[in-house]
Amino acid sequence: HSLTTCLPAALDHGEFFIEYQPLVRLADGTVRGAEALVRWLHPVHGVLGPDQFIPLAESTGLIVPLGRWVLEESARQARSWRAAEGGEPAPLRVNVNLSPSQLRHPGLVADTVAILGNAGLDPSALCLEVTENALIGADEDELRHLRQLADLGVDIALDDFGTGYSNLSYLRRLPVSTLKLDRSFTRGMQRAPADPVDVKIVEGIVSLAHTLDLSVTVEGVETGAQADHLRLLGCDTAQGWYYARPGPPERLHTLSLADA
Ligand code: G
Ligand code: G
Ligand code: NA
Ligand code: MN
Numbered sequence: 001h002s003l004t005t006c007l008p009a010a011l012d013h014g015e016f017f018i019e020y021q022p023l024v025r026l027a028d029g030t031v032r033g034a035e036a037l038v039r040w041l042h043p044v045h046g047v048l049g050p051d052q053f054i055p056l057a058e059s060t061g062l063i064v065p066l067g068r069w070v071l072e073e074s075a076r077q078a079r080s081w082r083a084a085e086g087g088e089p090a091p092l093r094v095n096v097n098l099s100p101s102q103l104r105h106p107g108l109v110a111d112t113v114a115i116l117g118n119a120g121l122d123p124s125a126l127c128l129e130v131t132e133n134a135l136i137g138a139d140e141d142e143l144r145h146l147r148q149l150a151d152l153g154v155d156i157a158l159d160d161f162g163t164g165y166s167n168l169s170y171l172r173r174l175p176v177s178t179l180k181l182d183r184s185f186t187r188g189m190q191r192a193p194a195d196p197v198d199v200k201i202v203e204g205i206v207s208l209a210h211t212l213d214l215s216v217t218v219e220g221v222e223t224g225a226q227a228d229h230l231r232l233l234g235c236d237t238a239q240g241w242y243y244a245r246p247g248p249p250e251r252l253h254t255l256s257l258a259d260a
Contacts (some may be wrong), residue, residue: 019039020034033252035094036073093124098213130158146175190223191226
């Protein structure tokens, strides 16, 4: 039952599922959407998290069909949230992680267009998360894919921001709309007194981001004090256990109605 042996058939067997973790606007606490996080319900090992199989999927190439499935499923789900909410003013959006192999794949843009079309989902309802390290290593083809996606109206977020190479000049050349600040920077604000160095770093990043017209999402928000502090520092959107753990798709709609 090694994971390497089972992984190729797992997609055909329908063993993957997706949990969604809400993204909340700090200014008013409303739910704006959710990040799609894939899991594998392995017949022997039970539920496995992405850290346990994404690297394997990446090295075997299965990440391309798996990632396409995640995108299809998430787009359908986002469409159904939006259909269910009727005339609500701020439609829910979905964030989907894109791995380096997917970014490199020549079919990425056409597949994304087809998936959005089939789901009947507006491109502006989709945000693709790319890690800072994947972007730094991106070649011309990969950058062109990102620009084409951005031109379609898809948002691009820079995931795990702050953990990679720190030459920020690439921000000027890339069609990124959101910085997703790695949770290592917000950990020091979980309880008072906040770590003064972490506060300064977040302040600096928010200032840089807003100057470049980028929005800031903070990850790993676990306490109300942390949420308040990050809101006062000007962060735009938050994600973390304080709001909700990753969970089933139906729950997002309930959460968004609760704050309407
Ligand atoms: O919360 P969780 O343990 O599920 O997430 C762990 C990591 O797995 C995160 O860094 C997240 O970006 C990554 N991840 C979750 N779902 C996907 C996916 O569908 N594709 C890729 N490439 N990465 C994912
Ligand atoms: O893409 P990324 O690696 O950022 O995925 C988010 C990861 O962080 C997932 O593994 C998710 O379960 C985890 N996570 C989400 N919210 C919190 C939180 O508030 N605290 C901690 N410690 N982990 C979180
Ligand atoms: Na992510
Ligand atoms: Mn992330």
